[in-house]
Amino acid sequence: MLEDMTGVEQRAFSDEIMKDPRRLEAHIVNGGTIETYLHAWRTKRNQQAIDRGDVADDETIRAILAAPLGPETRWGRPDNTVRDHLTELLAQLVVGGDVNGKYGMIGDSDWEYDLFKAMYRAGVIPAWRDGYGVGDRPDGTNHPEDRHRAYRLLQAACRALVAPAA
Numbered sequence: 001m002l003e004d005m006t007g008v009e010q011r012a013f014s015d016e017i018m019k020d021p022r023r024l025e026a027h028i029v030n031g032g033t034i035e036t037y038l039h040a041w042r043t044k045r046n047q048q049a050i051d052r053g054d055v056a057d058d059e060t061i062r063a064i065l066a067a068p069l070g071p072e073t074r075w076g077r078p079d080n081t082v083r084d085h086l087t088e089l090l091a092q093l094v095v096g097g098d099v100n101g102k103y104g105m106i107g108d109s110d111w112e113y114d115l116f117k118a119m120y121r122a123g124v125i126p127a128w129r130d131g132y133g134v135g136d137r138p139d140g141t142n143h144p145e146d147r148h149r150a151y152r153l154l155q156a157a158c159r160a161l162v163a164p165a166a
Contacts, residue, residue, distance in 0.1 A: 009042075009058050016041055056156050060124055064157040067122035073114045082118050086161055116150055125150045 017024055027037045042058065056064075065083040069076065075085060092099040119125045126146055 012045070013038065013041060056124075056153055058160075060153070061157050061160045063122045064119055064124055064153060065161065067118035067124075069114050069118050070121060072117070075111070075114060082115050082157065083161060085115060086158055090162070112154070115154060119150060119153065124153060 024034075024037055027040075028034070045057075065081065065086075067082045069078060069080050069082070069085060071078045073080065076088070089099060091097075116125065126143075
């Protein structure tokens, strides 16, 4: 459980413990473990983030980054994850590879749809229609808020990906 934490989450959890070490000690004295304390802390922290209107909690970000691109991906292998795709995209941007924000690494303006498909399969966005994109639901209705949230989730995943390690 501890090894699954992002660098940002590790620092926040460390700050939590340092703020009042007696809470963790009391939790353990009363039969708890570090894992149950961490679970309670994560649950509370994630709910606070949702209450503030943040785009996603840490668990959602981890699910996005771990989501496999799947068999219909136009980049890499089907078992490549969103994390793999974003890491390679960033590496190509840094070294001046043949990549940009409009055409990604595949030379197609729909490159981000591979990521959105993976996010849909991971259950973090509500709808996907191939050829139409995010926000067009199978019943034919359009929901721009789905599209905006999908991009915000992807941005949050990118930020978590490059967050400094603890």
